[in-house]
Amino acid sequence: MVGVAVNPVNVAYLVTGVLFILGLRYLSSPRTAVLGNRIAAVGMLVAIIAVLTQGIVGWPIVALGIVIGAVIGIYSGRVVKMTAMPQMVALFNGAGGGAAALVAAGELLKRVNAGASLTFDVTFTIMLTSVIGALSFAGSIIAFLKLQEVMTGRPITYPGQQIVNALILLLALTGAGFVIANVNILTWYWIALGAALILGVLFVLPIGGADMPVVISLLNSFTGLAAAATGFVLQNNVLIIAGALVGASGTLLTLLMGKAMNRSITNVLFGAFGAVKEGGPAASSTAGQNVRSVAADDVAALCAYANVVIVVPGYGMAVAQAQHSVRELADQLEKRGVEVKYAIHPVAGRMPGHMNVLLAEANVPYTALYDMDDINPEFERTDVALVIGANDVTNPAARSDKSSPIYGMPILDVDKAANIIVLKRSMKPGFAGIDNPLYDDPKTALLFGDAKKSIDAVISAVKAL
Amino acid sequence: MSEALFNELTVFVLALFIGVEVISKVPTTLHTPLMSATNAIHGIVLVGAILVAGTSDAPFNAVVGVILVILASLNVFGGFTVTERMLEMFKPRAAVIKKDSP
Numbered sequence: 001m002v003g004v005a006v007n008p009v010n011v012a013y014l015v016t017g018v019l020f021i022l023g024l025r026y027l028s029s030p031r032t033a034v035l036g037n038r039i040a041a042v043g044m045l046v047a048i049i050a051v052l053t054q055g056i057v058g059w060p061i062v063a064l065g066i067v068i069g070a071v072i073g074i075y076s077g078r079v080v081k082m083t084a085m086p087q088m089v090a091l092f093n094g095a096g097g098g099a100a101a102l103v104a105a106g107e108l109l110k111r112v113n114a115g116a117s118l119t120f121d122v123t124f125t126i127m128l129t130s131v132i133g134a135l136s137f138a139g140s141i142i143a144f145l146k147l148q149e150v151m152t153g154r155p156i157t158y159p160g161q162q163i164v165n166a167l168i169l170l171l172a173l174t175g176a177g178f179v180i181a182n183v184n185i186l187t188w189y190w191i192a193l194g195a196a197l198i199l200g201v202l203f204v205l206p207i208g209g210a211d212m213p214v215v216i217s218l219l220n221s222f223t224g225l226a227a228a229a230t231g232f233v234l235q236n237n238v239l240i241i242a243g244a245l246v247g248a249s250g251t252l253l254t255l256l257m258g259k260a261m262n263r264s265i266t267n268v269l270f271g272a273f274g275a276v277k278e279g280g281p282a283a284s285s286t287a288g289q290n291v292r293s294v295a296a297d298d299v300a301a302l303c304a305y306a307n308v309v310i311v312v313p314g315y316g317m318a319v320a321q322a323q324h325s326v327r328e329l330a331d332q333l334e335k336r337g338v339e340v341k342y343a344i345h346p347v348a349g350r351m352p353g354h355m356n357v358l359l360a361e362a363n364v365p366y367t368a369l370y371d372m373d374d375i376n377p378e379f380e381r382t383d384v385a386l387v388i389g390a391n392d393v394t395n396p397a398a399r400s401d402k403s404s405p406i407y408g409m410p411i412l413d414v415d416k417a418a419n420i421i422v423l424k425r426s427m428k429p430g431f432a433g434i435d436n437p438l439y440d441d442p443k444t445a446l447l448f449g450d451a452k453k454s455i456d457a458v459i460s461a462v463k464a465l
Numbered sequence: 466m467s468e469a470l471f472n473e474l475t476v477f478v479l480a481l482f483i484g485v486e487v488i489s490k491v492p493t494t495l496h497t498p499l500m501s502a503t504n505a506i507h508g509i510v511l512v513g514a515i516l517v518a519g520t521s522d523a524p525f526n527a528v529v530g531v532i533l534v535i536l537a538s539l540n541v542f543g544g545f546t547v548t549e550r551m552l553e554m555f556k557p558r559a560a561v562i563k564k565d566s567p
Contacts, residue, residue, distance in 0.1 A: 089547065245506060
């Protein structure tokens with residue numbers, strides 16, 4: 001048989017691609033997910049070892065870079081609180097996007113320095129990588145700052161925002177066009193890169209609060225596409241395959257969340273949800289006039305003598321770090337024979353599946369967590385719905401009030417439960433600034449205060465019963 | 466467009482389909498670890514970073530080169546560490562009970 005010389009490095013890359021796909025495949029069940037992550041990590045290791053055989057001479061640079069990155073990455077990944085996970089993911093995502101853009105910039109400089117001719121293939125893929133990578137880098141940094149509450153998490157808007165964004169996008173595309181046409185390559189390259197960075201900042205600014213999961217997921221998809229584009233630049237299949245997998249995953253998650261909110265992705269990105277009515281209706285409306293507040297003792301008695309209690313967690317639970325207390329309360333109730341279930345709205349929290357991770361951290365078995373469609377029919381048979389720091393995802397106005405900004409969004413049907421207890425810090429409206437008629441429902445009682453302290457008070461009261 | 470680029474595009478499109486196929490089987494419960502795992506996987510740009518910063522015709526000075534490799538390496542190691550931590554917490558009811566009882 002006539003042998004064709006196969007580059008062992010490309011074989012290694014193929015192995016990596018296969019391991020990534022298998023790893024993601026194993027992520028589809030909680031039982032095998034840890035294994036899946038490790039398989040993917042082994043794939044990564046294979047690719048890194050393979051690339052190190054590729055005529056590397058700058059060992060100090062490579063070694064120093066990998067070691068510093070690994071130390072910071074592993075350390076921060078270990079110590080970060082589960083509640084701070086969304087911003088951590090955003091930060092790592094930004095690092096990847098920035099790296100992709102820099103790789104493309106380096107390739108361009110390399111070729112310009114060497115006086116090589118720049119074909120369409122080269123310039124087009126370099127511009128694609130640079131613009132998407134820079135956008136993802138800057139956008140992720142802003143998302144990080146928002147989630148870390150270094151800057152306000154609310155949407156930041158100003159008149160003509162979308163026109164400004166469109167002009168900057170146009171500038172980035174013009175720059176890319178000139179680079180591709182081989183006109184003043186480096187000047188136009190830096191202009192395009194700068195424009196992409198600014199655009200990244202400006203495009204995340206008007207998005208806030210409950211829309212953050214969508215943005216995080218979208219930025220993840222961007223970095224994936226940037227990685228794939230880097231693969232086109234370097235003619236490297238493993239980057240293309242890995243980038244495509246991430247791009248597909250991010251896009252799919254983004255669309256799923258859009259669907260869960262009954263909003264299009266364009267509406268999420270450009271709608272500046274919640275900013276529209278800022279400062280307006282809360283003061284003038286009648287909402288909050290007839291709310292009934294209760295004490296922890298009453299909540300304890302109500303829950304302890306119930307048959308079924310459904311816990312509805314939201315971002316407020318994450319903020320108060322109340323997940324451990326929630327679980328302890330569930331333990332106390334289960335000891336008394338109360339059935340406790342958790343209702344998870346697809347967009348509760350600040351990243352997809354945020355509540356699932358937090359409750360898992362508190363050792364709540366994932367079998368007790370129910371998706372919206374599975375749990376909604378159960379509320380009718382439920383004695384107590386315990387809403388902890390969730391607001392808009394329980395708002396019945398989404399079903400009935402056509403004028404409500406969240407009209408049409410699928411919600412958890414907590415209002416169908418026999419009793420509704422809402423744990424809230426104050427009567428301030430939720431992120432979206434929308435009144436929640438649930439609070440005026442005669443079946444609803446509010447327990448004011450920090451979610452963790454409130455639940456701890458309920459736990460002591462249950463124990464004392 | 467050259468044939469080489471078109472071949473790469475073919476690989477890209479097919480990988481997209483595999484991605485959609487594989488990802489759509491992941492349940493909502495695991496969406497956060499999934500995002501975090503894919504986040505780690507795009508750390509594959511580390512391969513590109515090493516190729517650009519470490520070869521003899523490296524276009525950057527040492528500082529930019531190191532920063533580039535740090536960014537990509539941060540993405541890889543941080544991404545997999547965080548994912549591992551998240552996934553370790555997911556336990557079925559039986560395992561939770563076993564762990565808690567002395």
